[in-house]
Amino acid sequence: MKLTKLLTTAAIALGLATGAMAESHGGKTKVGFVFVGPVGDGGWTYEHNKGRLAVEAEFGDKVETVFVENVPEGPDAERVMTQMALDGAKLIFTTSFGYMDPTLNVAKKFPKVKFEHATGYKRDTNVSTYSARFYEGRAVQGTIAGHLTKSNIVGYIGSYPIPEVIRGINSAYIHAKKVNPDVQFKIVWAYTWFDPAKEADAAKVLIEQGADVILQHTDSTAPQAAAQAAGNVYTFGQASDMAEYGPMPRVSSIIDNWAPYYIARTKAVMDGTWESVDTWDGIGKGMVGIGEISSAVPADVKAEALALKDAIASGAYAPFTGPLKKQDGSDWLADGETADDGTLAGMNFYVEGIEGTIPN
Template sequence: MISRRVLLASAAMAAGLSGTAWAQDPVKVGFVYVGPIGDGGWTYHHNEGRLAVEDHFGDAVETTYQENVPEGADAERVLTQMALSGHDLIFTTSFGYMDPTINVAAKFPDVKFEHATGYKTADNVATYSARFYEGRAIMGHIAGKMTETNTIGYIGSFPIPEVIRGINSSFLHAKKANPDVEMKVIWAYTWFDPAKEADAAQALIDQGADVVLQHTDSTAPLAKLEEAGGYGFGQASDMSEYAPEPRISSIIDDWAPYYIARVQAVIDGTWASEETWDGIAPGMVGIGEFSEVIPEDVRAETEALKQSIASGDYHPFTGPLNKQDGSAWLAEGEVASDGDLLGMDFYLEGIAGEIPN
């Protein structure tokens, strides 16, 4: 289908107008957020990417966004409204938007959609995600070195492969750093709910955890850790207002370069459905500054781990590794395939508890 910009250009030329006598419509780009923009966390950094698009393209691009959109029927309604209102490209930024994105995209084949962290694609639907497990490995190493109780905690959002990978990677590298480490996992069943996150953090503290990792988006766990004298990490953004402690480092999502590249592809007419999964090396996963609370030798070890992952010399899931039930998963020196990681639905050996259905 010919775009409205091409039609406008053709009409201008047919009327004998010069190339400077007509203004090309801006590319209209929409963003759908599962939580509030706020001042940190997952949605905040997706919105930072949106702002980077505006800064980069200026008047050539118009962006819109909708925040606090529940995953489900409401998402489908919001996406339909965006498609009907002339958006050329729509980014849907949460796993639970996957089916609504696919459903709406089928009704609007001339609109391009990009879904974050999902696995379903179509001719007009691309997917993108970050290899968060690389950053979780680094946070896990720090956690293993910093715990004094030998108990670390993890606040999970939903029991999907992305979150399970992070739990496994964190535990594996905490255990390598400190063989005496145990991990407690609490599922909050939310991406963003400060009250639930605070309750989860307190429950982990009550179980003896003095270092807590999280795959939820608010700073509420850090506030609880500050009260208790424990340590935690910024999630999806630096959360540096809690540095130097309890926030001792962070895993940071940098979506801006990806968003700029994909909008440019729409402008150039080269956009195609692709599956992108980038990590530390391309910069999609960033690691926040190591707090001075962390001993100098641990900071050096952690930096070395980061560099080995970035260079490709080390993969966080390298065998020998067993599943929780003791069955073999990866042999000595064997590296997990992307397919295995994308479908991960099991805990590694040594993690207590069950993954909820």
């Protein structure tokens, strides 16, 4: 535990080393980013950091950005945010679900600082929330997965059993089942956002259980590498394109595009128009992208997946459209009925056909 604290303190010192300098550069707006993983993870944090770099490119010497990576969710996060605020940050993005309560706690101490929390649901006068409708991308992935599997077993690596992850599992399953009635999902919970060893082990377990397609809601490329080593296993990039593993095993991806949001919210702080809002955008507004579908996917399957993407983007189709039942067989959505955002935001159940229970 002492080592963890020392490492966290060192990370704060490194990430905020430019803090004192900011005060001497009059007129600059300092923007802070708190990252749960390393900026080189090739997934979630990598894309958030691309958004940070886009802010620098957009505003040049009018802004200064600082960041700390590998910040555990909990008290360490609160210390990092506090230090950023003390060092003059006017806007702080906290980029993981487990930062929600620490963000609110620190925001109360610094009412003049604006905070933006990713994937959470609690706001305050100086705290906004933002997330992407990743489940829209999962619908596209599920469609491809249902077509590609020969064993009829699709593996899914879950991070934590929170609504965001459960939505993704349900969406992928619904759409895999539509194109392949015999498909089964096997789910392994890694209980981490970023741990390459655990993620690789989860992928290997799923492959041993017969999965020949693997989806993931964890941040590293380790499942891609495990699938590549196994051979004849399809995967999908998570949060970032992970195209270095294409055309096999990675056949497509969900890409998180945070740059436009980060630029807009930074500009709002700079011009004094920032307000506390809740943003939840998807494919249509470009916050969720679908990576190139590789040559390993048959042309007709690719066409079907892209048509689904376009229908979601235009609003012609919603991934959670009835008739749908819950796992226990009870009715959920009637024929043609679509799920409301409140239900989706708090989703804590599997849809009918998924085996197993959701951990507490």
